[in-house]
Amino acid sequence: MLIHLVARRAAVAFLLAVLAASKASAQFEFVGSWAPLASEDVQNDSVPVDYLGLALTDEARTRALSYDESQKSMIERQCAGWGAAYMVLGPFGLRVTSQTDPVVNRVVSFTIGAWEDWNEMIIWMDGRPRPSEHALHTQAGFTVGRWEGGALAARTTHVKAGFIRKTGVPLTDQATIDWRFFRHGDLLTVLMVATDPVYLVEPEIVSKSFRLSRTPLDYRAECVTAYEGREPGDSVPHYAPDQNPFADEFVNLYHLPREAVLGYRETLYPEYRKKIKDTYVPPPPCTSSCGAAGNFVLRQ
Amino acid sequence: MPYSERTTVTEHFDVAPLPDGGRLLLVTTIVEDPVYLTGLYVVSPHFKKEPDGSKWDPTPCSSTW
Numbered sequence: 001m002l003i004h005l006v007a008r009r010a011a012v013a014f015l016l017a018v019l020a021a022s023k024a025s026a027q028f029e030f031v032g033s034w035a036p037l038a039s040e041d042v043q044n045d046s047v048p049v050d051y052l053g054l055a056l057t058d059e060a061r062t063r064a065l066s067y068d069e070s071q072k073s074m075i076e077r078q079c080a081g082w083g084a085a086y087m088v089l090g091p092f093g094l095r096v097t098s099q100t101d102p103v104v105n106r107v108v109s110f111t112i113g114a115w116e117d118w119n120e121m122i123i124w125m126d127g128r129p130r131p132s133e134h135a136l137h138t139q140a141g142f143t144v145g146r147w148e149g150g151a152l153a154a155r156t157t158h159v160k161a162g163f164i165r166k167t168g169v170p171l172t173d174q175a176t177i178d179w180r181f182f183r184h185g186d187l188l189t190v191l192m193v194a195t196d197p198v199y200l201v202e203p204e205i206v207s208k209s210f211r212l213s214r215t216p217l218d219y220r221a222e223c224v225t226a227y228e229g230r231e232p233g234d235s236v237p238h239y240a241p242d243q244n245p246f247a248d249e250f251v252n253l254y255h256l257p258r259e260a261v262l263g264y265r266e267t268l269y270p271e272y273r274k275k276i277k278d279t280y281v282p283p284p285p286c287t288s289s290c291g292a293a294g295n296f297v298l299r300q
Numbered sequence: 301m302p303y304s305e306r307t308t309v310t311e312h313f314d315v316a317p318l319p320d321g322g323r324l325l326l327v328t329t330i331v332e333d334p335v336y337l338t339g340l341y342v343v344s345p346h347f348k349k350e351p352d353g354s355k356w357d358p359t360p361c362s363s364t365w
Contacts, residue, residue, distance in 0.1 A: 037340070037342045039340070039341045039342050039343060040342065040343055040344065151314065151316070176319075178319065180314075180316045180326075182312070182314045182326065182328070184312040184328060187312075187328060187330065187342065189312075189314070189326060189328045189344045191314075191316055191324070191326055191346065193316075193318060193319065193324075195319050203318065203319060205324065205346055207326055207344045207345065207346045208344060209328055209342045209343075209344045211340065211342070271355075
């Protein structure tokens with residue numbers, strides 16, 4: 001009888017161990033330092049007016065064309081930082097830590113560490129409810145995550161109004177950002193799907209990979225304001241939307257139709273190439289000084 | 301940009317849902333080449349799933365002078 005009892009307990013313990021291992025295999029070690037890879041550039045900020053890959057509403061296009069990057073030189077805006085989307089749009093890596101409830105020994109949250117111009121993001125893993133829609137909106141927003149199919153899935157809400165591109169394409173405080181983190185060996189691939197009922201006709205989707213770093217990364221730095229040519233109290237630099245001096249820079253560089261550059265929905269899809277292929281005339285081959293700026297100067 | 305015969309390409313395919321019910325295919329591709337690359341070359345583009353194959357219309361390659 002005693003032998004049967006011991007055998008039954010051993011079987012139950014084995015079953016629990018197998019179940020625990022199965023659960024663990026559906027997750028991965030997220031904690032660590034993840035370095036950016038130079039082979040992917042998803043910032044799209046080399047020229048002021050390049051909205052390729054975006055599906056914007058007319059309101060968003062108008063606001064984006066009114067943006068002057070000198071706004072960031074204003075003392076009161078230098079340390080405003082960037083919103084949650086900057087996690088994949090910015091140039092830095094990710095330093096991930098976890099916080100554990102010592103009583104139940106479960107992960108309560110992951111924290112993706114701050115950069116000089118980006119606030120840390122907390123991903124709550126304890127299933128807590130979202131705050132009221134009237135609760136404080138922040139640059140990082142409020143993010144809840146869960147393990148799903150071997151990936152870490154998370155959703156960010158409660159963001160401040162900000163930008164989806166550093167060149168001034170706006171995002172409202174009604175935006176939602178869905179994240180998926182996939183790990184393959186030493187690589188972490190992050191997928192961002194941003195939706196905005198005001199400024200985006202279709203989601204803005206960005207994917208970017210990072211590599212596990214043996215050396216801890218730390219991008220924290222105090223933001224210090226300095227005089228950059230704008231006096232306190234100066235007017236906010238801006239353009240009339242139809243008089244943005246950079247509106248045709250990208251157009252002239254690649255001989256593209258203006259609509260292709262300004263974030264119209266149909267330009268997202270391959271069918272658009274068929275539409276313009278009979279009228280498109282590629283620019284002449286570059287022969288010297290073939291960087292983007294050099295190209296522009298040579299082809300003027 | 302060349303690659304040598306010693307190159308290896310590793311691809312990982314992941315699927316993710318879209319808010320409108322659609323699906324994305326995320327392909328993380330890792331290129332390693334001990335001859336021409338001193339580090340990994342990694343790209344991770346995404347593709348939106350089409351409802352059917354009606355747009356799939358490959359044509360033969362033709363060369364012209």
